[in-house]
Amino acid sequence: MGMARSNPRGRGERRRTPAPNPTGQVKHKLRFAIGSDFATSCRIQKQIMDEVIRQGFTGPSIFAVRLALEEALANAIKHGNRLDRGKKVRVEAEVTPRQIRIVIEDEGGGFERSSVPDPTTRANLEKTGGRGILLIETYMDKVRWSRGGRRLEMIRRNADGPPLRG
Amino acid sequence: MADMTSPVSVTSQQDIRIVEFTNNKILDEANIAEIGQTLMALVEENNPPRLLLDFANVDHLSSAALGMLINLNNKIKQKDGQLRLTNIKQQIYEVFVITKLDRLFRIKPDRAEALSSFEH
Numbered sequence: 289m290g291m292a293r294s295n296p297r298g299r300g301e302r303r304r305t306p307a308p309n310p311t312g313q314v315k316h317k318l319r320f321a322i323g324s325d326f327a328t329s330c331r332i333q334k335q336i337m338d339e340v341i342r343q344g345f346t347g348p349s350i351f352a353v354r355l356a357l358e359e360a361l362a363n364a365i366k367h368g369n370r371l372d373r374g375k376k377v378r379v380e381a382e383v384t385p386r387q388i389r390i391v392i393e394d395e396g397g398g399f400e401r402s403s404v405p406d407p408t409t410r411a412n413l414e415k416t417g418g419r420g421i422l423l424i425e426t427y428m429d430k431v432r433w434s435r436g437g438r439r440l441e442m443i444r445r446n447a448d449g450p451p452l453r454g
Numbered sequence: 455m456a457d458m459t460s461p462v463s464v465t466s467q468q469d470i471r472i473v474e475f476t477n478n479k480i481l482d483e484a485n486i487a488e489i490g491q492t493l494m495a496l497v498e499e500n501n502p503p504r505l506l507l508d509f510a511n512v513d514h515l516s517s518a519a520l521g522m523l524i525n526l527n528n529k530i531k532q533k534d535g536q537l538r539l540t541n542i543k544q545q546i547y548e549v550f551v552i553t554k555l556d557r558l559f560r561i562k563p564d565r566a567e568a569l570s571s572f573e574h
Contacts, residue, residue, distance in 0.1 A: 326483045351514065351545050358481050358516045408554040414528065416521035419553050423517055426552050 316343070320379045324369040324394075329361045329377075336381045336390075344385045346448040352427035353388055353444050359420035360392050360440055368394030368438065386449040387429075391441045398436030461489050464496065470572055471496050472565075474508045480519040490522040494529065503535035506568050510541040520555060527559065536560075540568035 316339050322328045333354075340353050361377065369375035375395040382389045407418040425431050430443040461480075465472045473493065480486060497503040505526075523539075530537045539561045542550065550556040562568035 330482050348545070354481075354514055355516065355549070362483065362516070362518060413554060413558055414524055416524050417517070419517035419520055422553065423549065 314384075316383045318379075318381045318383070321376050322379065323373045324365045324371055324375050324377060325373060326362075326365065329365060332379060333357055333361065336379075336383075339381070339383045340388055343383050343388075343446070344449065345388070345446045349444060349446045349448070353390075356424045356427050356442060356444065357390060359424050360390070360442065363420050364392050364394035364396075364440075367399070368396030370396060384449075385446060387443055387445045389441070389443045391439065393435070393439040396438060398438045400437060401433050460492070461485055462492050464492075467569060469500070470504045470506055470569065471500060472506045472508060474510065475512050478511055478513040480512055480515040482516075483518055486516075486518050486522050489519075490525065493522075493526050497526065497529050497533065497535065500535070502533050503530050503537075504572055505530065505535070506538045506540060506565070506572075508541050508565060509539065509543065509546060512546060513543065515546055515549065517553075520549070520553060523559070524555070536572055538562055538568040538571055540565050 318332075318336055318339060320332045322332060336357060337350070337354055340350060345353065361379070364377045365371060369377060377395075378391075378393045380391040401421070404421055405412055405418065407413070407415065407422055412418065424440075424442060428442040428444045430441075432441045433439065434441070459476060461475065461477055463474045463476055465474075473496070475489070477485065480489065493505070493507075496505060507523075527537050537560065539559050541564060542561060547556070547561070550559070550561065560571065562571055
């Protein structure tokens with residue numbers, strides 16, 4: 289994407305202006321390329337959540353998106369890029385009143401979803417980590433890993449959003 | 455970060471330390487690390503530690519926060535102490551159920567019940 293350099297917002301953050309989509313709804317697309325640090329992650333989460341709220345998402349949907357977004361970014365920064373500030377996390381969020389689609393891609397070594405142990409078994413219950421993926425998969429409607437586990441695409445519908453058309 | 459207020463407030467009832475979270479979100483790593491340090495210090499200071507965590511103000515929490523709570527629980531168990539959680543809102547309680555941590559922690563519906571559940 290190569291967007292980080294000449295960026296007036298600094299720190300690789302960039303925001304695109306909205307364009308109307310064919311259904312007449314305004315689709316807001318936010319794009320960021322951030323370094324692997326939690327403070328920047330916090331800031332872009334706030335921008336995405338502000339848009340989610342502006343688009344009319346309600347209680348349970350807001351809760352779900354906020355949780356999944358935090359978990360996915362923490363995973364990309366910690367487990368993907370292993371806190372290497374030289375590595376980027378690219379984030380794309382497409383928000384309409386009906387749903388949000390988020391794509392997060394890190395520059396780490398990837399992982400195999402099937403190799404992540406079930407954190408709810410008796411043997412793993414007292415482990416301090418390993419619950420992020422379970423929460424993402426529980427709270428989002430659609431979750432897909434690709435590019436060897438480096439890219440995550442997730443979708444959550446707004447429970448009280450407008451009905452599907454066409 | 456720039457926030458100078460403590461993320462928890464601590465009061466006491468006899469030898470039980472009651473911890474209230476002041477922020478409505480226990481989400482980001484820096485915030486969680488700070489809370490973890492404060493709680494660990496309380497565990498160190500009290501023998502045996504008896505802690506009651508009141509989640510009345512909390513609307514969001516992440517798996518990193520759960521990890522911090524598990525760490526705390528392990529430390530308290532090591533010191534033969536007791537930990538209770540209370541006033542957890544429904545949405546947050548669901549996170550405990552999904553992760554099955556409702557089986558690990560002693561969660562009580564309100565403060566009075568939580569306080570009376572401490573064993574002497």
